[in-house]
Amino acid sequence: MAAKTKNSRPGFGRASDRTDGVKHIMKCPNCGAEFEVSESECPYCGYINPGGAEAKFMRGLEDKRRELDKVDDEAREDYKSEFKKGAGSTAKKIIIAAVIIGLLILGFIAMDRMIFNRNQDAKAEMVWEHENFPVYDEMYENEEYEDLMERIANDSEDGHSVWNWEDYDEFMAKAEELWG
């Protein structure tokens, strides 16, 4: 399949993700495009890269954990000022630890589902493009401009990535010329 570069959105490599200055490139299992392993998703088709997504998620979690630590410290200080040191702060610590573990588990479940759903969507969209863009090509070649415009409008309303069609920009310019 020919790589689509015209209307795709190239990603920007984040310098902070590269520790050794070497770019680690991987091939997208969905569309075959190449991007950095640290990217959480393919910048061309939206396929989630589990390794990159997990690293991003863990960074977010670490931030959350730090916030919770701060809350824990503040709570303990309040507690100390009201009661004698002892069971109170330990119980509070256990509760907070349980909350963190709960958040971790929920986070992993949610992330797993999100990755699965997003990748299913990306795959389905690739299949949709494969089936529909040749029809666009045919209509365009046969100069069925009005029908094509209506079809693109409907497909766009249905949430399809019509702008990935390789002649999309050209056809929109043509439409502007015809009916603008």
Ligand SMILES: [Zn+2]
């Ligand atoms: Zn891809």
